[in-house]
Amino acid sequence: MERMQAFKFELRPDGQQERQMRRFAGSCRFVFNQALALQKARYENGEKKLGYAGLCRLLTEWRNSPDTAWLADAPVHPLQQTLKDLERAYSNFFAKRADFPRFKKKGQHDAFRYPDPKQIKLEQGNSRLFLPKLGWLRYRNSRPVLGTLKNVTVSQSCGKWYVSIQTAREVEQPIPNGGAVGIDLGIARFATLSDGSHVAPLNSFKRHEMALRRAQQAMSRKTKFSHNWKRAKAHVQHIHARIGNARRDYLHKTTTAISQNHAMVCIEDLQVRNMSRSAAGSTETPGTNVRAKSGLNRSILDQGWFEFRRQLDYKLAWNGGWLVAVPPHNTSRTCPWCGHVSADNRQTQAQFRCVECGFEEHADVVGAINILRAGHARFACEVSDAVRSPAAGTHRSDCGVAPCHA
Numbered sequence: 001m002e003r004m005q006a007f008k009f010e011l012r013p014d015g016q017q018e019r020q021m022r023r024f025a026g027s028c029r030f031v032f033n034q035a036l037a038l039q040k041a042r043y044e045n046g047e048k049k050l051g052y053a054g055l056c057r058l059l060t061e062w063r064n065s066p067d068t069a070w071l072a073d074a075p076v077h078p079l080q081q082t083l084k085d086l087e088r089a090y091s092n093f094f095a096k097r098a099d100f101p102r103f104k105k106k107g108q109h110d111a112f113r114y115p116d117p118k119q120i121k122l123e124q125g126n127s128r129l130f131l132p133k134l135g136w137l138r139y140r141n142s143r144p145v146l147g148t149l150k151n152v153t154v155s156q157s158c159g160k161w162y163v164s165i166q167t168a169r170e171v172e173q174p175i176p177n178g179g180a181v182g183i184d185l186g187i188a189r190f191a192t193l194s195d196g197s198h199v200a201p202l203n204s205f206k207r208h209e210m211a212l213r214r215a216q217q218a219m220s221r222k223t224k225f226s227h228n229w230k231r232a233k234a235h236v237q238h239i240h241a242r243i244g245n246a247r248r249d250y251l252h253k254t255t256t257a258i259s260q261n262h263a264m265v266c267i268e269d270l271q272v273r274n275m276s277r278s279a280a281g282s283t284e285t286p287g288t289n290v291r292a293k294s295g296l297n298r299s300i301l302d303q304g305w306f307e308f309r310r311q312l313d314y315k316l317a318w319n320g321g322w323l324v325a326v327p328p329h330n331t332s333r334t335c336p337w338c339g340h341v342s343a344d345n346r347q348t349q350a351q352f353r354c355v356e357c358g359f360e361e362h363a364d365v366v367g368a369i370n371i372l373r374a375g376h377a378r379f380a381c382e383v384s385d386a387v388r389s390p391a392a393g394t395h396r397s398d399c400g401v402a403p404c405h406a
């Protein structure tokens, strides 16, 4: 089994390299925005959208034109990769997986990617990495990089530069440990397992909320772009980075423990992206319940459900296990004992009491049990599909739960 894995390290660039990286990220942003503006204009004129090859020809023109000749200073492959990213953003939009691509802003996800391993050299013994037009870069070597190098992404976050080294390697097909479990995600309890255990809420944002607010207020009192303003801004970024680190660390520990102890994990197929979409709405369709929703949204984002699910998915795959996503149909209202479905079963946010048979349990545990059941049904259904047409059988297919032809 081939395992793709990314290894991320903090870079230790010198001043010259840091300036170069900022410029390269800026050039990529310029190319992305330029290409996006062009595609938009073509669309408004009723023309067909340019393909990747067409965009690359334009990129060559831009690099040769005297107005934008500075683009030629940046390595060409990362610029082309930016156009690939735009292509992908468009196809995600047309497949209804994402919003329409947006213009990139300075300081938001500054990054560029080197796709060609032949141009990259990695000397782990010397803790350094060679990248075209940047030369040898030192990095904080915290762990060995395993496998053959595929591509490298350089990114900036909170004033620090990072390198993410993507590799591939052959590993033995692992045999999963443990049984099946259902997980209900919530606000009061981050995750409740169908065996009755639960994971406490993350709340890293709340813990740092006061410090962050104070730092932001201090920043707003300073004259913009002044020396003091820059210092205050660095402080805000520092707190953001700490929040992010605490959250990432916590999520990784949780998902590692769950994926190592279970062969199958069932989870509600929440549309996290929809739920966390701006509660304010737009001018045409103003949002309803803005206050309540933005509170919930912040909690969802704070808790990182999407990231939790993403990590569970790949870690289970690494351990030979399965992640089964089930549509959220009545999972919080169905009695696991007698099967009675009623909104009255759930009397409060935390308490479940069946009005038919009197079964009582914590509402989140009930949800997790129902998710596990739905997951079993879905899994059986997909396995039988896979037996009939082996190529079509993946645990991600869109088979519904209800009509199960086992």
Ligand SMILES: [Zn+2]
Pocket (backbone or CB within 6 Å): 335, 336, 337, 338, 339, 340, 354, 355, 356, 357, 358, 359
């Ligand atoms: Zn019941």
